[in-house]
Amino acid sequence: MLGTMRTYSSEHRQKLQRRIIEVASGIATAMGGSCEVEMIDGCPPCINDRAMTGVVHKAAVAAVGEKDVDDSEEVLSSASDDMAYFLETVPGCYFIVGAENAAKGANYPHHHPRFNIDEDALPTA
Numbered sequence: 453m454l455g456t457m458r459t460y461s462s463e464h465r466q467k468l469q470r471r472i473i474e475v476a477s478g479i480a481t482a483m484g485g486s487c488e489v490e491m492i493d494g495c496p497p498c499i500n501d502r503a504m505t506g507v508v509h510k511a512a513v514a515a516v517g518e519k520d521v522d523d524s525e526e527v528l529s530s531a532s533d534d535m536a537y538f539l540e541t542v543p544g545c546y547f548i549v550g551a552e553n554a555a556k557g558a559n560y561p562h563h564h565p566r567f568n569i570d571e572d573a574l575p576t577a
Contacts, residue, residue: 459497460528498529498536501543508545516576522550549577 457472459465473489480487512521527548535546552559553570560566 456494461497461499465497495534496536496540498533498546499539500545500547501539504543504545505547508547512547520550549573551577 457465457468459468469491472491476487476489509521509523529548533546535544538544539546551569551571551573553572556568556570557566558568558570560568
């Protein structure tokens with residue numbers, strides 16, 4: 453079995469790693485078998501600096517207005533991205549500029565074969 457795991461904090465990542473081993477071992481034992489679990493660390497969690505997030509939020513509101521800035525939990529992303537390494541080194545904020553436009557066929561998620569963006573969003577970005 454192979455899989456990926458993404459978390460919002462290093463602490464949560466460590467807890468999930470422990471639980472995966474515990475659950476896998478428990479199931480294997482219950483079925484009269486055994487298992488080996490190998491964890492290969494990928495990118496660390498992408499964690500924004502609170503102060504820099506405030507700066508980005510103010511800039512976004514100034515650029516597009518409060519009603520078009522979405523900072524709700526629905527837009528949280530567990531990005532598996534090397535940006536996390538930068539954010540571990542210097543304060544920063546990883547954010548998303550909305551470029552979805554169903555009328556232009558730009559409404560598929562990243563890594564989808566039909567992914568596209570509405571390039572009209574680029575000047576705002």
